[in-house]
Amino acid sequence: MLHYVARRLLLMIPTLFIISLLVYMIINMPPGDCVTSQIDELLARGDADALARADELRALYGLDHSVWYRYFHWLGGVFRWDFGLSCQDTVPVRDLIGERLALTVLMESCTILFIWTVSFVIGVYAATHQYKFGDYAASFIGFLGLAIPNFLLALVLLYVGKVYFGVSIGGLMDPEFIEQPISWAKVVSVAQHLVIPTIVIGTAGTAGMIRRLRANLLDELQKQYVVTGRAKGLSPMKLLIKYPLRHALNPFVADIGHLLPEVVSGSVIVSVVLSLPTMGPMLLTALKTQDVNLAATFLLFVAVLTVIGMLISDLLLAALDPRIRFGAAGEK
Amino acid sequence: MNSVVLRYPRQTLWADYIRAVTGALLCGLPLLFLDVNRWMGLVLGAACVLFLLFLARTALRQVTRYVLGPDTFAADGPTGSLVEWARLDRLALSYYSTKRDRTDGWMQLVVRSTGARAVKVDSSLESFYDIVERAAQAAEARKLELSRATRVNLRSMGITVAGQEDAE
Structure with a gap:
């Protein structure tokens, strides 16, 4: 296993380097820079000195250097947890992302837990009760989840919450806790506000997972060894847990890596609709204003989360099911 | 059946040495030459230790x-x-x-x-x-x-x- 972990880790390092390079260069590709939009704004307000300030601002943000210099300067700063200056209000990126990053990680983790829990229970039920009412109901809910866009569900819940229950479900905490230090009351408030975004963002992922788990489990349940076990008088629960469920779970584990970027990118519009103080809305603004340091930092975090998710899923798969696949090239 | 003495091929061992040293350098050099953040240092340090363990395991394989x-x-x-x-x-x-x-x-x-x-x-x-x-x-x-x-x-x-x- 040490051999496997070392090789997987070694692959991660160049992967992250290449992702960071691509992300930084792609964000820099459109003509203009973040100063251009700031100057345009100042000129629109009638500021006569705006053009004169352009060079000053470019020097402040390091935009007078080549893109390669800026990239390696930013990358070097990543190790020191210093991601440079953001063009938004000229504050360090580190200060901007602090709580947002924590809240994003918390929300995405809750969403993934929700997806797993709900899809595991419903998927197993649907597979073991094939063509019964419960199976049809689960499939119907699954298709609904796949078909309804997340932002639409968010809008509906916002409307229902406000009109029928008189509560505002936007944000990730009550307004009095914003910008306040962490406290037990703040934690409770965040937990209460997490429910709706978790359900909204998790619904589509849950639907896909239910279909996959149901299909895999049905496939396993029809295999010869299950029939043999049943004929030998094994109890249905023991027969289900002993092998079929374990093997049907492999795609579940394998999906961890894909789930993270899906959830992160899927949550951007929902975060805008629900006014969530997560990374999504800020990333959107950063990309629109060509705030390279901020956007590249966010995307690097998403890349790190994805690569770590992939690593975890690969390690779990290697530990749970170290089988060769027939048709694979085989051993050395 | 007579006893047979077996060893890992030199090519495989060298490939593993290169992997271990590359990994240890990639994780260790920033720790040595940059003013690394505490948490970042912890992650890099852990990865560096893992590669050093891998190096030790490869060396053990060579002498076994x-x-x-x-x-x-x-x-x-x-x-x-x-x-x-x-x-x-x-x-x-x-x-x-x-x-x-x-x-x-x-x-x-x-x-x-x-x-x-x-x-x-x-x-x-x-x-x-x-x-x-x-x-x-x-x-x-x-x-x-x-x-x-x-x-x-x-x-x-x-x-x-x-x-x-x-x-x-």
Whole structure:
């Protein structure tokens, strides 16, 4: 296993380097820079000195250097947890992302837990009760989840919450806790506000997972060894847990890596609709204003989360099911 | 059957040395030359330690010689052990691959006899097939219950263990 972990880790390092390079260069590709939009704004307000300030601002943000210099300067700063200056209000990126990053990680983790829990229970039920009412109901809910866009569900819940229950479900905490230090009351408030975004963002992922788990489990349940076990008088629960469920779970584990970027990118519009103080809305603004340091930092975090998710899923798969696949090239 | 002395090929060992040193340098150099953040340093430090462990394991493999005999399989080295086929109580054959489609991977065999330390060998070891075949014969004689993964992996090598052919 040490051999496997070392090789997987070694692959991660160049992967992250290449992702960071691509992300930084792609964000820099459109003509203009973040100063251009700031100057345009100042000129629109009638500021006569705006053009004169352009060079000053470019020097402040390091935009007078080549893109390669800026990239390696930013990358070097990543190790020191210093991601440079953001063009938004000229504050360090580190200060901007602090709580947002924590809240994003918390929300995405809750969403993934929700997806797993709900899809595991419903998927197993649907597979073991094939063509019964419960199976049809689960499939119907699954298709609904796949078909309804997340932002639409968010809008509906916002409307229902406000009109029928008189509560505002936007944000990730009550307004009095914003910008306040962490406290037990703040934690409770965040937990209460997490429910709706978790359900909204998790619904589509849950639907896909239910279909996959149901299909895999049905496939396993029809295999010869299950029939043999049943004929030998094994109890249905023991027969289900002993092998079929374990093997049907492999795609579940394998999906961890894909789930993270899906959830992160899927949550951007929902975060805008629900006014969530997560990374999504800020990333959107950063990309629109060509705030390279901020956007590249966010995307690097998403890349790190994805690569770590992939690593975890690969390690779990290697530990749970170290089988060769027939048709694979085989051993050395 | 006479005893056969086996070693890891030099090419495999060098590839592992290069991996270990590259990994340790990539994680260690920023720690040495940059003013690294505390948490970042912790992550890089942990990764660096892992690569150093991998380096040590590769060095151990280089100085260990494996002896496959009719009744035993021995790892003769600093952390050596002896497996008596007649007392075999564990046989696990795993397959690992770093690719998404799980091709170009390698096998790992773990064998242990009662009361002794387990011996782990990879498929890059010379005569790996012979060791696995001998271990499978011993498992069959001892009526060891093998995991499904082990049975599938054995079957992929063309080896079956009587009474345990019901794998997938």
